[in-house]
Amino acid sequence: MIIVHHLNDSRSQRILWLLEELGLEYDIKRYKRDPDTHLAPQELFQIHALGKSPVIEDRQTIIHESGAIIDYLLRHYDGADLQPPRTTKEYDQYVQWLHYAEGSAMLPLLLKIYVDPLGNNGAPLHPRINSELDNHLGFIENSLKGQSYLVNDTFSAADIQMSFIGEVAKSFQLLSQRPNLQAWLERLHSRPAYQSAIARGGVYKLA
Ligand SMILES: N[C@@H](CCC(=O)N[C@@H](CS)C(=O)NCC(=O)O)C(=O)O
Known part of the structure; x- marks a missing residue:
């Protein structure tokens, strides 16, 4: 199952959208921005060294960077229509x-x-x-x-x-x-x- 490490009000929203367009099943692991600094919480650094979102996990692989995630999902999951x-x-x-x-x-x-x-x-x-x-x-x-x-x-x-x-x-x-x-x-x-x-x-x- 694809897991999206999703930070509120962030670029990871577009990955959720892509997954919906593709009709794929996925789980969301949620992270909340600090209300004062708007930065991601420390837990996100445990997923990837940059501590940024989006990050996805799939087939024992961690992928970060929105463009690379989009490319990965379209290559692995029949994204020909997109x-x-x-x-x-x-x-x-x-x-x-x-x-x-x-x-x-x-x-x-x-x-x-x-x-x-x-x-x-x-x-x-x-x-x-x-x-x-x-x-x-x-x-x-x-x-x-x-x-x-x-x-x-x-x-x-x-x-x-x-x-x-x-x-x-x-x-x-x-x-x-x-x-x-x-x-x-x-x-x-x-x-x-x-x-x-x-x-x-x-x-x-x-x-
Ligand atoms: N170019 C990266 C940017 C990733 C990025 O900076 N994400 C922001 C959210 S929109 C983030 O995680 N910010 C939290 C922080 O810097 O602590 C991508 O498109 O994935």
Whole structure:
């Protein structure tokens, strides 16, 4: 049985969602963020040295890092419907989105998460953070122009991986001038598997 080490209000929500899309059985081991620091509890370090979520356990293997977990689940559990065929140019685009989410798009959002609480002390960093947010969110917004999903106008695991970017951006009210991103996120959130994952995962402030 697949076990998901799930931290509340975190990237592991998208792994629950993927498992629901795949119709797989899984168990959830829950971890609660510290209410003051928002950090994961120490128990998560016993599962993996980084102490981060998501982590999954399956067939005596521990896998961390959302993109790698998505790739693992699709390779091992008939994920053909959630990714383009491997030799197509659509697959190349799919892989780019899968890596882009954590490799590039999250960075300005994370900087905002850490620098905003500094108030005026963080002011020297604000122009660069804001211009990079415009750069990345503008890129995603333009990519969604005239299409419902990121790759070939077809729902894929790339949308699942990228959803967290949209959700964090929304939590900072960064989507009001970005109608394509907003509509895409609403489309994703209306999927039955997304709703089932919310029901299983518990309260998710970013939904
Ligand atoms: N790039 C990693 C990021 C993992 C990560 O930073 N997860 C956050 C939750 S969204 C976490 O565990 N934070 C708790 C902490 O740092 O203590 C992934 O996509 O899996």
